[in-house]
Amino acid sequence: MEHLHSDLVELRQKLLTMASLAEVSVNQAVRALIDRDYDLAMQVHNSDHLIDRLEMEIDDASIHLLAKAPLAGDLRFVMVAMKISHNLERVGDEATKIAKRARELCQEPPVKMQLDFPRLTSLALDSLKSALDAFVHRDSAAARAIIPRDRQIDALNREINELLADFMVAHPEAVHRCLNLTVISKSLERIADHAKNMAEDVVYLCEAQDIRHSRIPPPSGAPDPLTAG
Amino acid sequence: MAQIVLPKVTIPASSSVTSTAPGNELIGIHNLSLFYGNARALKDISLSIRERLVTAFIGPSGCGKSTLLRCLNRMNDLIDGVRIEGGVHIGGHNINDPDVDVIELRKRVGMVFQKSNPFPKSIYDNVAYGLRLQGMKARSDLDAAVEVSLSAAALWDEVKDRLHGSALGLSGGQQQRLCIARAIAVKPEIILMDEPASALDPIATSRIEDLILELKKNFTIVIVTHNMQQAARVSDHTAFFYMGELVEFGATSKIFTSPGQKRTEDYVTGRFG
């Protein structure tokens, strides 16, 4: 099964490339926002197609691999590869959105208000990095640790939204800029969501446990011959 | 397709086992070891085969899966110098006891071999062979039984117009289905299959697999296969053997998506064997 194993190694390489591209895009988008760097924001926009193309390549490679009927850990890896690539593609899209809004904000004076954007961006970036590291190192425990943090990020996003809403009512001339900030906040929250999804996929890859949608019990499958009857 | 109605489970008359529901244990293997002279081919095997389910034995060549299969109908008795320790209990009775009638056992536990071996007789006579051994003589009875068996083996439509033609004139896949019809004609409870499709092309293989899934409604099936995807397709439980030992036994879906033992994972993903 040598050809299968080398195909798996290639697939993993593609995923790692895509992951680092996505991570770089998000970092650059946030940097462009903070530094009000128009050119950096354009760079993010221009390199999004690379991420999209990798998603297609990974899907294609995965289908070809499935035709070779991998089993056990290999089978789980191919499934997870397809899911992670979709998540990474969405992360790339969110980074592009952030970059676009950042470009618009550059062209206007900065909004004068206290927003905990730095904490939101660092939490989101941290979640993304942790999820990708957990995938690279197949670290199930680290992946599990990411999941509860998502609540925090959701709460922070809501908080920022409320503050922005109040500010918009008080300062109608800043509506355009506030809306952009709202969108950016939402994107960052979505990036963290995708990181959580990828973390759940990593747990499935390592432990063969499906921990998504924790309120629903997992499906039961065939009866275990050693315990049933 | 005609249904085969089974009588209740009644292994040698002394036992008082009643009919078991699907999923209950039918074959209990307890600490089974097998020796060829001084060489130990099976090491302390214990596993439980459930009624009316398909159990697959997988493992690399020489791991003992075929040897274990042949223990279940005592075909290993035919080899000189074989010694068995431990027990194989079918329906609660140890089949290695000296008072067990091996001939009766083999009527209850049928076998299909890797290389199809139809007798050089007509198709009809092949299927009727086992029945005639048991004393069935009336032409009408034999006709009916032959039709039921061939139908259950998904072969009736193809051969009904040439029942008295030679069995050797059939294709490989048809011959194997004939061997299956021959085996089920005597209404065994258990069918043992030793790599039944390994000599067949993919289409014939897939027909045999469909047949297995259909047969499992009425028979308990144990299949040895070196094709893991086949085991994944047809079986409910899978046992993985390595060098005479049982490494892992569990639900097929689990064995092939997330096995518990590293050796199982390595074998199933092709890292060895």
Next chain:
Amino acid sequence: MKASLDELSRPSRHFRTVRFDFVSFFFTGLTGLATFLILAILAVILANILFNGLPGLSWRFVSTIPKKDFFDPATTGVLPMIIGTTFRVLVMTLFVIPVGVTTAVYLTEYAPASALVTRIIRAAVNNLAGVPSIVFGLFGLGFFINFLGRNLDALLHNPGPVWGQPALIWASLTLAVMTLPVVIVATEESLKAIPPGLREASLALGATKLETILKIVLPQALPGILTGGILAVSRAAGEVAPILFTGVAYYMASLPHRLNDQFMDLGYHVFVLSTQSPDIEKTRSILFATVVVLLLLTFTLNFVAVLIRSRVRKKLRSLA
């Protein structure tokens, strides 16, 4: 010199000129010559026999029971010899086939391969095949006639020797013992040729070993058994030494019709004609005619057996 891939793939220049392969031609010629030689020898022998024998052959010749003076071509006949030879071969077959097949079945299907008894039996069979035929004749005299026959007479309180003398039965039994190895070996070979899968399939269906042998193995082995029979018949028909002391007679006035009758024999008659004849020139034609009859009889017996065998084979192959 390094050969580049291009050179290797370019067709050789010497493609067209086929060099004459002397060695192949030589060996082909040699084997052809050998075949021709054998056929030529056979043809010469047959031609000689037929040329000399056919003139003396007639319907009267094969249907007449001769008087004591059977050297006269005008009055002689070979009917008793034909009957005698045929009977002894048939009775031999009745004994040798069952015993031979049973022995072969035991050796192949039942005997453990490594046991001492098995090896002794096999050695005995092999050695039996090498015993000169005259020794069988002496054995037949000593064992069948002097021991079995005399004791049988004693048991039956016969006034005079009824069984304790040369007879058709004892000659046939002697021939049976002689041809036993042939039948055993032929049967064993055909049993071994049956794939073990067939036996396994039968046993797996709940048949006993005996049922498997009777229903599957022996029917399949029948052509091989018949081959053994054909070989036995061919050998026995022409053998004279084993019957010399055990049953053949110089002259019998009537045809043999009981198992303890003596009989006349074609092969023995040839010997008698060529050594006892007062006028060899006159007898020559009868001599060769008798040989022709013997050959014809042997061919006929063989032919019938081969016919039976080919029908059995056809039946095994296609059961339409």
